[in-house]
Amino acid sequence: MQITRQADYAIRAVHYLTQHPEIARTATSDIARKQDIPHSFLAKIISQLSIAGIIHTTRGTKGGVSLARDPADISLLDVVVAIDGPVALNECTIDSDFCHRTENCPMHSIWCDARDDLVKKLGSSYFSQLA
Secondary structure, X not given: OOOOHHHHHXXXXXXXXXXXXXXXXXOHHHHHHHHOOOHHHHHHHHHHHHHOOOEXXXXXXXXXXXXXXXXXXXXXXXXXXXXXXXXXXXXXXXXXXXXXXXXXXXXXXXXXXXXXXXXXXXXXXXXXXXX
């Protein structure tokens, strides 16, 4: 499994915001430039993070983005799920009906345990710990 580039960029953007709490709103162009994220790609990411309630967006000349929650309340899992959807190592780990061999598959429980471990680690890793 590999975190998508979009999720990586989202994590970098949120981390950037946690490192600059003194700034009320940050222009997305600043985040894009300082985090080496293509601006057009960041616009889509910002939209998804806003929908997920992770950041606030404000339009206009004095607009920008800011965190919607305290960094201690935003986990890496929150951001990954907002961008990529549920974490899955294999389709059967999120949809047991996907494969007719799930009940007899020797790998199914291993995939599920590995997924659960990853979800637990990401879910217990907060941006306040990274700042």
